[in-house]
Amino acid sequence: MPTEERALIRLSLPSKGRLAEDSFQLLEECGLKIYKPNPRQYAATIPALPGLVVLFQRPGDIVSSVRDGSVDFGITGLDVVEEFKGPNQDILILHEALQFGRCDLSLAVPESLEGVQSMLDLQVYASRLPSPLRVATKYPVLTTQFLNQYQIPHTLISAEGTLELAPTIGYADIISDLVSSGQTLRDNRLRPLPDGNILHSQAVLVANRKALQENPQALQVAHTLLEYIEAHLRAAGNLAIFANIRGESPEAIARLVSEKPTIRGLQGPTISPILSQDPTTKWFAINIIVPRAELGQAINELRSIGGSGVVVMPVTYIFEEEPPRFKAMLAALQPKA
Ligand SMILES: Nc1ncnc2c1ncn2[C@@H]1O[C@H](COP(=O)(O)OP(=O)(O)OP(=O)(O)O)[C@@H](O)[C@H]1O
C-alpha cells in the first residue's frame, strides 16, 4: 500500500542476522527505543515516534519494500541497497554511515591461483580460459558492473548460502562476496584481490523518494530520525570534561588553554566563575568536549595549567543548528533543472 493511503508511516529493520541487533541498539541509543511486546510479532512501535510502525524484514527485502513504496524508511546494508535499488532513483540514502555492519564486497580467488595477485592478473588469467570466467555471487549487478570495467568476460553463478565452497567444488573459478575479518575466506583457502574491492559497505538509513515528496508526515519522521541519529553519532566519540582552575580572570585562563592543543576546542573553552566562599582565591570552572581517544592528553594539559577536580562524562547527543543530512535530503528531493 503506498504511503498516501496509509495511516501509519512504516520503518523496516533487519529481522535477523548481523544487522538486526545493532539497528535495534542504535535506535535505542538515539532515544528512539523500540517497543516489541512479543518477540514473534512482526510489527513494533517506537513510543517516541507516534504514527510510525516498525516492521522486520530480511536485509534485501527491505530494499525492495522501500523501493516500491510499501515501506517508507529502512535500515539495511549499503551492499544490498546498491544491488537492488534499481535504475529509477526511487530510494534515497538519508544517512550513509550508521557505523555498524562494516564489510567489503570483494573478489576472491583460490589461494592456489598464485599467478593472480591483482585485477590485471585476473584479466590475463580470464583471457586464457577456454570459456568465460565463472564467478559465484549473490551480487550479480555490482559484480558485473565491476568486471565490465576491466572488460573481463564472465558468467555469473548464483548461489544461496555457502558461496565460498563454489571454487573448491569446482562450479566457479572465483567468488564475489562480503568480507569483514577475512576468516571465512581463509577457512576456505581463498584470498581477496587487493584491488578487487567492489564496494565498502556499512548500515545505512534509506527512504522512499515519493513518500518524502508527497507525505508531510514522512518528512517529519525523516527530520526526527536524522536529528537524533546525527546528534548521537556526533557525540559517540566524545567526552565532556568539567574541571576547576585557579586564575585571575576568564581571559587569563583562556590564554593558558589556547596554548594547549587538545583542550582548546574548536570555538574556545567555556569558562565560568565559581562563587567561592574564600575571597582570597579566584576559581573558575572550565567546560570542554574532547575526543575519547584524547582523554589522557586532555587531563595532562588541564593539570599543567592548574586544573583539579576533573569530572569526565559521556556525551549523549551533540545537536547542530539543523541536521545537515536533512538539508541535503531536501536538496535531493528538488526536481532537477
Ligand atoms: N561479515 C560481516 N560483517 C559485517 N557486516 C556484514 C557481514 N556480513 C554481512 N554483513 C552485512 O549484514 C547484511 C546482512 O547479512 P546477513 O548475513 O545478516 O544476512 P543474509 O545472509 O544476507 O541473510 P538472508 O540470506 O537470510 O537474507 C549484509 O547485507 C551486510 O550489509
Ligand SMILES: O=P(O)(O)OC[C@H]1O[C@H](OP(=O)(O)OP(=O)(O)O)[C@H](O)[C@@H]1O
Ligand atoms: O570475513 P568474515 O568476518 O569471515 O565475514 C564474512 C562472512 O560473513 C558473511 O556471512 P555470515 O557469517 O553472515 O553467514 P551467512 O552466509 O549465513 O550469511 C559473508 O557472507 C561472509 O561469508
Ligand SMILES: [Mg+2]
Ligand atoms: Mg550473511
